[in-house]
Amino acid sequence: MATDIKDIVHPVDSAAIMSLLGARPRLLALGEPTHGADTLLGLRNELFRQLVEREGYRTIALEVDCLAGLLVDDYVTGEGAPELGLDEVMERGFSHEWGAFPGNRELVRWMRAYNEGRPAPDRVRFAGFDGPLEITGGASPRPVLTALHEYLTARVDADLLPCTADVLDRLIGADARWTHPDAMMDPSRSVGQSAQARELRLLADDLVALLDAQAPHLIATSSPQEWDRARLYGRTATGLLRYHFWLAEPSAGRMTWLLGVRDSMMAANLLALAERGPVLVNAQNGHLQRGMSTMAMWDHPRLEWWGAGALVSTRLGREYAFVATALGTIRHQGVDAPPSDTVEGLLYALGADRAVVDAPRLATELTAQGDAAPAARVSSWFGYSPLDPEHLADADALVFVRDVRPGQAQR
Structure with a gap:
């Protein structure tokens, strides 16, 4: 590819990104092609600081458990968990063991320091937007169902509740039933389609319906945080029970259902956060892109589903913006310089350490050349997902990082 693109490449900062977007979106999604790389987390942290200081952003949402993330939010805002130190917050507040990443630790430390002495409306907030899910399956529904039931019990007539706390406890049973480590590979190990689980799905649906039906009263008798968290418990309870149902199928x-349910849960959380807006979102490119997500897994050569970004984009339109991230090398993982006929190879040849690119215009330029379409890069390392050139035009901007240097990367 001989395309000259120097005039659509800019230094990476929030001003350049905002200039390409043309307006401040409620959700600004920054994708990443690999998890945990210090180079990328440092860039994300830098952009978030700039967005806070220059553009009025006050929330960052990461691809971690939405329930665990509440602990991090309490810590950085100073509104709860005062007895916990940073080490415990990083261990308990991040799923997927991502609290061990230095870049995430530095983000939390900076957010707490920024909030020191600031009034509540001006404080920065933290949110996880993933479900309480790990690779081996989902969590027990006990925490969210119990929390939602307790919230409603304290505020509505007991006759309106679809069940008692004892009934919930009996139906849930032992938490270990829900978290069997073999359930992902063996549907028979999941309790998600048992009679008790089916009844729990109906009760969870009724609890959420009661939450909606009593909204005027509940909002009037709750703090904004209590109301937001009750809605989060409701979304998570219904999504988690749906996930367990398909885990047993x-x-x-x-697998398509499981992937879709997870991203639907992500999308619902992002739409709720958008009401707070504006929010910087950070997750894997595949979750945030507007096009269909794909994955090869075990005996499935190609799975396809709509990711959170695609779902949110259909609801928010231009209030959702997606900035993909592509990279040149991760040499310590065997990812060497990209082939010249790939989008990454074209950007790598520019020599800039970091750059932000007008993605739709780059796609147009590549098409106008009349040459063969850019090749899709192939990675020999499972922890890195190269840019899909077919999705280039659907991104609002593209951040390119030439070299990712050693540091903690995806486990």
């Missing part, structure tokens, strides 16, 4: 559509 032996049919061919099982």
